[in-house]
Amino acid sequence: MKEFFMLYSYAGVILVVNMTTGEIEKQPLNEQYARDYVGGRGLGARYLYDLLKPGIDPLSADNVIIMMTGPFTGTGIYSCQKYEWVSKSPLTNIYLCSNSGGKLGVNLKRSGYDGIIIKGKADGPKYIYIDGDNVEIRDASFVWGKMVSEVQNSIKEKSGADTVVCTGLSADLPNPVKFAGVYDGLRCSGRGGLGAVFASKNLKAIAVNSTEKKDAFQIYDLSGLKETLHGLIQDMKTNAVTGEQLPKFGSIIWMDTTAEFGILPSKNYQEILTYPEIEGKIDTKGFEKEVTKDEESSFVNCLNCPIKSGHVVTPDRGEWAGKPTKGPEFETAWSLGANVGIIDYGHIIAANKACNEYGIDTISVGGVIGFAMECYQKGLLDKNKVDGNLLRWGSSEAVLGMIKKIGIREDWLGDILADGVRSASKKIGHESEKFALHVKGMEVPAYDPRGVWGMGLTYATSIRGACHLKSWTVASEFQNFDPISTEGKAGLVKGIQDLRSVLDSLIVCFFAGRAITKDWIVKLINSVTDFGWKVEDIDTIGARIYNLERLLATREGVTMKDDLLPYRIMEEPLTGGQSEGTRITQENIEKMLQEYYDMRGWNKEGIPTSDIV
Ligand code: SF4
Structure with a gap:
């Protein structure tokens, strides 16, 4: 009992x-x-x-x-x-x-x-x-x-x-x-x-230990669940993303997309890489060459997942060379590759493995190394304090060396970079904060928002700092909106954030969310619980969660000033790609923020009023 x-x-x-x-x-x-x-x-x-x-x-x-x-x-x-x-x-x-x-x-x-x-x-x-x-x-x-x-x-x-x-x-x-x-x-x-x-x-x-406790939990309607799962698996298999692309290439599919859309930044967001520049190298074709196909892949994939987005790869260099491991996600391939000027999976796989062994976040690592390389490029670092050989764009040896320095806080530079780009830019000075790419202290991911403005609002309002996962707008923006406009972005971002809040609470994998629609969510939750959700409950619950999380941030002092974008995004136009010359001005982001706050029922400073939580 x-x-x-x-x-x-x-x-x-x-x-x-x-x-x-x-x-x-x-x-x-x-x-x-x-x-x-x-x-x-x-x-x-x-x-x-x-x-x-x-x-x-x-x-x-x-x-x-x-x-x-x-x-x-x-x-x-x-x-x-x-x-x-x-x-x-x-x-x-x-x-x-x-x-x-x-x-x-x-x-x-x-x-x-x-x-x-x-x-x-x-x-x-x-x-x-x-x-x-x-x-x-x-x-x-x-x-x-x-x-x-x-x-x-x-x-x-x-x-x-x-x-x-x-x-x-x-x-x-x-x-x-x-x-x-x-x-x-x-x-x-x-x-x-x-x-x-x-x-x-x-x-x-x-x-x-995997000791299973008898009756650890009970399912409300087991036969209903089985029936629902039978239908869901058909949808997951026939969906092009979950049934075909992710199983074949994992999240690397977004390398091709971002390059084609002209939003794949390189060298700390100084340039844009276009598809011809990465074709056969760090796109899906390049990745396919690295996958060890005869290797059992269950050790790189999550339990009970038909998508199996993880792939087995083997580093060809570095301390873990020759040992099969999980292939990089798209964000990692960008941060440890394109962002530091390297378009070579051999390097990316080794760098990913090194980060995963030291136990440090690949996006932040690539972010701080790209920032340090730009500081060196601009002559802002004291040559007596740093090893210039480790700050060369495009050098695998340099990046692997810097990962180690950051991983053990070695030397002055490794030590300051280990505190993140916001802190490092304050210590380096010389206006380096203008190209310190972060929001609220978290290093930005792989989508240059100057070419897809909804992602700018996403980074600005994501609850943990610059993050793409809380409202990934890229596909919607290029299909249904003008990507370089403020129009409609507040509603788009809020809608995805609310849905994602519920998916992260149930919990549904980000990738599977492409096939597990709101209708499926309602069928599933009403099979396993007696909650009796309707589709419209998803938005209500999602907004409730997001408002509560915002309160967790605002009671620490976060206000609208913290929701602004990095200087480079607001002041320096995009160089390269189909949206060359665009930027999200401070006026643009403030306009989107005010529309967004209004929709959420937050005040002009972005603070939720107590009666909406
Ligand atoms: S649950 Fe998600 S991350 Fe895990 S293997 Fe499946 S698709 Fe990949």
């Missing part, structure tokens, strides 16, 4: 671990929070709102880490086995949400827990071990300061755990790299520095 209440498709229990006192508590899930904020990102944000004091240092014991599964986790719904982390980011100093593939979510929920709340700070390196009802805080000094794969292998060997989610070496430095991530097998929560928050609590890993 269940100890707590019964809410279909929820385990009903949250594990609360206090790293300071060693207390481990099993709290009943707040049913109203689950109904209102669903799971994953929304539910995590709701708990964080209660538990996180505004103004605290993200690397102090006062910070809180929350991991949440969703009502789809572990139910057998395709491509829905991810889970979400929320915390306060040491990179941006505001709210952070970040999801991950891998096995932690499914194993945790099948063990009888919807999520974990981690507070305080242990007196030495520890990992949390979970095997059904048995939860322990164990010594992790034997893996402190080790690379990601070594940590995972060592803890698995010692504990017998099936899943080990951990940080790498860069999190364990006395001053952790501010964009250190958390790694579940070959999948990760890269953005925003969750790994540094782990380390600040002396937490190295979470290890979970």
